[in-house]
Amino acid sequence: MSAGTQKNKTQKSKESVTEYIRTLSQSEQKQAKKLLQVFQQATGMQPSMWGTMIGFGSYHYTYASGREGDMFATGFAMRKSGPTVYIMPGYQDYSSILEKLGPHKLGKSCLYITRLEDIDTTVLQDLIRAGLQDLGQQYPVDRT
Numbered sequence: 096m097s098a099g100t101q102k103n104k105t106q107k108s109k110e111s112v113t114e115y116i117r118t119l120s121q122s123e124q125k126q127a128k129k130l131l132q133v134f135q136q137a138t139g140m141q142p143s144m145w146g147t148m149i150g151f152g153s154y155h156y157t158y159a160s161g162r163e164g165d166m167f168a169t170g171f172a173m174r175k176s177g178p179t180v181y182i183m184p185g186y187q188d189y190s191s192i193l194e195k196l197g198p199h200k201l202g203k204s205c206l207y208i209t210r211l212e213d214i215d216t217t218v219l220q221d222l223i224r225a226g227l228q229d230l231g232q233q234y235p236v237d238r239t
Contacts, residue, residue, distance in 0.1 A: 133219055184204060
């Protein structure tokens, strides 16, 4: 299989977001429901399951290596350590927004949150919108 035809491990599925959330612990369910509201308000998009991640929108990418695929444009996953938010394509500096967010850690394109109640969700919405706008500069975003 060539680099261009290799399948992503993370694929959009027809699994129900609501059913998935019901499998989580009470605390995780509460946070996931709040994040659903935050993302829906910020994006105007409906959620879909991508493996164990909840995604909003999608985009098709092609790397210089020739590898290509589809991925959600923004979203989150509930992890044992707390929510992981996927919102930053990594093309821009988001430090001016992040300094107002609350306690978090950063990965390459991930935002790690220990306690959602410690985060300013209005600022999180600003960050989601900025990340989507940034991603749209590089790849067309399908908002369905």
